[in-house]
Amino acid sequence: MLPAATRKSSRHGRRLSRRPNNCVSAAYNRRFAIFRPKSMPLDVKTQLTNLLQQALASVAPSATDTQIQLERPRDPTHGDFATNLAMQLAKALKKNPREIAQQLVNELPVSALVTKAEVAGAGFINFTLDAGAKTSVVKAALVEGENFGRSTLGGWQKVQVEFVSANPTGPLHVGHGRGAAYGASLASLLTFAGWDVTREYYVNDAGRQMDILAVSTWLRYLDQHGVSLPFPPNGYQGEYVREMAAQLKHAHGDKYVRPAEAVLAGTPGFPDATRSDDEAKQQREQQLDALIARGKELLGPDWTYVHRHALTEQLADGRNDLEEFGVHFDVWFSEQALFDTGLVARCVDLLEKNGHLYVQNGARWFRSTTFGDEKDRVVQRENGLYTYFASDIAYHLNKFERGFDKVINIWGADHHGYISRVNGAITALGLDAKKLQVALVQFAVLYRNGQKASMSTRSGEFVTLRELRSEVGNDACRFFYALRKSDQHLDFDLDLAKSQTNENPVYYIQYAHARICSVVNQWAGELATLEDADLSLLSNPRELTIASKLTEFRDLIDNAARELAPHLIAFYLKDLAGEFHGWYNAERMLVDDPALRDARVALAVAVRQTIRNGLAILGVSCPESM
């Protein structure tokens, strides 16, 4: 077993989590703490299902295990709910679906809930519900408040959501932003739907990329001391590297300065900059590795300092950026800790013992083809270094040993080829790979002036998440990301996002919220009294449509959680806001009749509550005025 200290042993994790949470994440934690309701009311859909089951038992006793599907028809003339049960039964019973439907209707127990049940179309049964049943959701929303819509679907199972996990080698860019927004919304959604969620960031603080960042910083530092050296074209070019170099210079003067000749001693040198053939590329990488080796040799223990300085700066910068974006992590897990605690070595030994490894050409291979991978994979290179795959196996072993019922990895789409080997490794370790679910987030392609913008971190030409946030705003960013399915390619038109922020649908929803706040202020009553409002006065079609939309909210949460699809919430809220705006323009809420007035305000407040709960999951704020 891995020591419980693993979490602590992440140096970064410990240091970072000691910092006081800022208000964003503190509020966030309160908002999404585990919630255990005493009892959940039987919702309308469940009640209807029960009625249908009884009818089914008398009409077709042989087919009582048929799954009853209830849907909400698009066309309002089709009632509030519809079922295709009769059509499903048609084949087995060898009867006309309409005939079966009629029998089901005849056998349907009498209930105050249903005012009309009729056969329609090819054999649908359409249900029209009692107005009181529909509007009861308004009171539920008022009473349950910020818990309205919560569900018990997850049964408080422990689930880990790992996301972002970007190499701390530079600022987060727009692509990371998408993973961050998706992961944070998903984590909130799962919490809301009854899971016990841990949000985790895997810090790739071991390995070559970090060395490249360190050497890039050091070379800029040398340059600032007048030591003239060619800067690696394949190093990190960004301005932030110069800034870190300047910090080193400011704090430590010329402590890390070495003569150019010493740095270059014995290195092959960079090929001509104009060459782009494979040989030249390979030579550039070799030269970069040689420079890293020279740095380690010339600086000795000070190399570690430079390395750690760069890591600490970039990690802190990323964390700060994410917190400002409303994206909070419970655990920052260090890859280096997996090596330090010996888990990687232990993991490889375990695989060895189970006979899943073999040696070829001096390297140790994992026989992943046994588990359906297209080829075997190296876990330990000829030079003795473990591959990233090896530490990733160890990381997953650790995840499983922490006792999660479910582990969700949110990866960039470019990692999809990685899934089968990780699944294979988990299985090889004797663990249940079905507990792992990988959600792939497709790339965000930025367009600027109608042209694709580069997103390479090394070249330094990228739009950072921070830039995007400051130009577009956090709310609009979060919502823009949430507005499409995560596995869908995203064309992010910067000019559009920046110049036409008023057209972003997030304002449409926030505006509905602000309007309601304004009405409530003018109504000037006591909110608690609304719970006793006579909701039977809500009788016009718009009001009943809104009430029925509110009823959908619970189902929506469950569905979105099952599908790992927070974007469904964004679309739902857009619809709800639309229904509200239509009603608002057609009817006056603050009418003279106090009973009707209160009923309408109650409905408006229920809408407001639903918007709040939905936007909270998406990490979007709800201003009272705009």
Place this chain on the structure above:
RNA sequence: GCGCCCGUAGCUCAGCUGGAUAGAGUACUUGGCUACGAACCAAGGGGUCGGGCGUUCGAAUCGCUCCGGGCGCACCA
């Protein structure tokens, strides 16, 4: 070449576990502020759901195939 994601209105995208006449935003045209916020609403035109075949009471949805786009196929991370 193999694998994964995708193709829906001019553009950006929804479409839940197959359901009834395929939706929204935007753009375009027209109308609505002496009533609670016009960042809003109402109305209109706009479609071979990439093509084809199949599965069935029923297909944008499932299967096969072709066309087109993205990504991946390291002793990199």
